[in-house]
Amino acid sequence: MTATNPSENSENSSVDIEATKDGHDENAKGRRAEKVLWAVAVLSLVFIIAEFVGGFFASSLAIMTDAGHMLSDLLSFVISIVAIRTARQPPSKRLSWGYDRAEVLGAMISVIILWVLTTVLVLLAIERIVNNDLSVEADVMLITASVGVGFNIIMGGVLHFGSGGHGHAHHGGGHGHSHSHSHSHGGKNVNVRAAFIHVIGDLIQSIGVLIAALVIKFTGWELADPICTFFFSVIVLFTTIHVLRDIFFVLMEATPRHMDFNAVKEDLSALENVQSVHDLHMWSLNMDKTALSVHLAIAADHNGIRDFVRNCRKTRLRAPILGRLWAGLQGEDEISD
The missing domain is CATH 1.20.1510.10 (Cation efflux protein transmembrane domain)
Known part of the structure; x- marks a missing residue:
């Protein structure tokens, strides 16, 4: 998941969305x-x-x-x-x-x-x-x-x-785009x-x-x-x-059957400070582990990032997949590229 700040220079930060079980x-x-x-x-x-x-x-x-x-x-x-x-x-x-x-x-x-x-x-x-x-x-x-x-x-x-x-097991990782994956849905x-x-x-x-x-x-x-x-x-x-x-x-990396693509996108869009949601992808690493990649454009500075993280912690998506957020802050000119 990449969170984009239209006003800041490029830098990267990593923040936990919710407590993980480390696999x-x-x-x-x-x-x-x-x-x-x-x-x-x-x-x-x-x-x-x-x-x-x-x-x-x-x-x-x-x-x-x-x-x-x-x-x-x-x-x-x-x-x-x-x-x-x-x-x-x-x-x-x-x-x-x-x-x-x-x-x-x-x-x-x-x-x-x-x-x-x-x-x-x-x-x-x-x-x-x-x-x-x-x-x-x-x-x-x-x-x-x-x-x-x-x-x-x-x-x-x-x-x-x-x-x-x-x-449920939550694993985090990312590089630029962050990928959050987990949720054991088959039992x-x-x-x-x-x-x-x-x-x-x-x-x-x-x-x-x-x-x-x-x-x-x-x-x-x-x-x-x-x-x-x-x-x-x-x-x-x-x-x-x-x-x-x-x-x-x-x-084929299809969207998992247990997840609603539109519902997840709506939940991400509803987060405070999120201006737009781009390039949302969801797929399964195996039958029990779901991965998500998304580009979020968010307003504000680092305080906005912290508010965004707090909102993520409080919000439960209709498909519980968020484990760790990697936020890459990019300038407006980098977005157009």
């Missing part, structure tokens, strides 16, 4: 998310082994594909853990915003893995139908699918209740959200496998196994749409 909440949130992801990764590994063994003895493609989904989840959990750790690295000269978007990239990679694997599984289901390779052991399939439903419910609970919470780390969607997809597929096992056991209709794989794999793809949409808007 402690974000770091704690990341560590909590990391612990949760490690927990579900261990659970996934245990169940993958059990499901591959069960699928082998049951000769069930549906169970094997479910195990494949779990394997992709395990890979995505590991990627997410690495992304969270990377995001905690301090900013550098080359990456002045830090590594916040490592989390977004990690979530994108995990979703891509799920899409690729699901496509492969759909092709395998079609191949099984074409080749009429349908023989399965319904009892083993039924037991394995039941265990799978239970495991996915447990993992979903761990992800949902183990990483929740709504927090959950984006990689935990992606992991939760993975688990929901696996739960859906496990339920489908369980239904297919019941159908095969009581009707003998073994075609239910590959059909189940095909149908529920398509559903899994649709469960990733919301995460992909959020990732797309972050990478």
Whole structure:
């Protein structure tokens, strides 16, 4: 945010808008998310082994594909853990915003893995139908699918209740234009959200496998196994749409959905001593952290600056994003340049 004084020579000053937490909440949130992801990764590994063994003895493609989904989840959990750790690295000269978007990239990679694997599984289901390779052991399939439903419910609970919470973290920084960023609006780390969607997809597929096992056991209709794989794999793809949409808007630096551009501009314009608001930009560094850049033309001298800061402290924008103000005072001739 740059505050422009039409009458003074160029100089820079830095003032706090409101007390900051120096990123402690974000770091704690990341560590909590990391612990949760490690927990579900261990659970996934245990169940993958059990499901591959069960699928082998049951000769069930549906169970094997479910195990494949779990394997992709395990890979995505590991990627997410690495992304969270990377995001905690301090900013550098080359990456002045830090590594916040490592989390977004990690979530994108995990979703891509799920899409690729699901496509492969759909092709395998079609191949099984074409080749009429349908023989399965319904009892083993039924037991394995039941265990799978239970495991996915447990993992979903761990992800949902183990990483929740709504927090705010305010970080400041600037150089000329100041950028204020924060406000945790999602409550959950984006990689935990992606992991939760993975688990929901696996739960859906496990339920489908369980239904297919019941159908095969009581009707003998073994075609239910590959059909189940095909149908529920398509559903899994649709469960990733919301995460992909959020990732797309972050990478495109779109105005965050939880913020009203016009409302923020009106709130800034309403501050005392502010004559005009120019070049307002709002974007997301990741799913939890919002950045703002704006040029404010304010009247008066340094007393006006102090009044402006006091007003900022008293004013709550309809989107709480201000963390630290960097005011660069410029002369009128510099504005025209």
